[in-house]
């Protein structure tokens with residue numbers, strides 16, 4: 001059971017594609033405008049409704065590789081045939097300013113952050129079952145069948161790694177998962 005914590009300066013949320021990270025992060029942002037969600041760089045194509053600079057910084061692979069070479073990324077990883085990374089500057093600026101930062105990143109990135117920011121709160125979001133995860137990612141209808149299969153294959157490895165994290169939240173009932181995340185991140189009661 002999550003107990004309320006002092007507000008985490010840097011927290012990260014990891015979990016398999018389709019588990020509900022984006023849904024819960026959007027709810028956290030609505031309820032806690034002081035929480036800053038890092039906007040990642042990615043080579044993935046925008047989904048319907050996704051806007052550059054809002055949901056992601058959409059990059060060509062060439063531009064992404066230039067970002068890596070320049071040291072402009074705090075972490076990065078390849079996931080399901082695309083690259084994802086966290087622009088370093090905006091995160092460091094907010095941490096210096098005492099603004100709580102949330103990273104929504106996959107497992108390899110979480111492992112990198114664990115090394116560079118050992119004090120970061122690492123939360124794994126798990127589905128109630130693998131079947132439910134598959135139902136959700138297919139029901140979202142944002143990826144091709146091949147992409148869905150790649151993501152489901154990767155999900156098995158991610159689920160195996162959940163014990164590496166400080167806490168695991170099962171996203172079964174959405175409201176319950178939201179309250180649990182707020183408690184872990186020290187946001188409970190700060191609405």
Ligand SMILES: Nc1nc(N)c2ncn([C@H]3C[C@H](O)[C@@H](COP(=O)(O)OP(=O)(O)O)O3)c2n1
Pocket residue numbers: 015016017018021022040041044075076077079084085086087104105106107108109110
């Ligand atoms: N390592 C890493 N660094 C990032 N900056 C980053 N931003 C997003 N991700 C993760 C989040 C997901 O686990 C995967 C795929 O994200 P996508 O938006 O394509 O798909 P979802 O189905 O999970 O919404 O990449 C990052 N990882």
Ligand SMILES: Nc1ncnc2c1ncn2[C@@H]1O[C@H](COP(=O)(O)OP(=O)(O)O)[C@@H](O)[C@H]1O
Pocket residue numbers: 015016017018019020021022023024136137139140171172173174
């Ligand atoms: N607790 C939940 N119960 C049922 N469906 C959910 C729940 N949380 C999220 N979903 C749905 O699952 C799908 C994937 O959610 P999303 O937030 O896009 O996941 P992620 O960002 O982890 O890939 C979406 O259609 C979303 O509406």
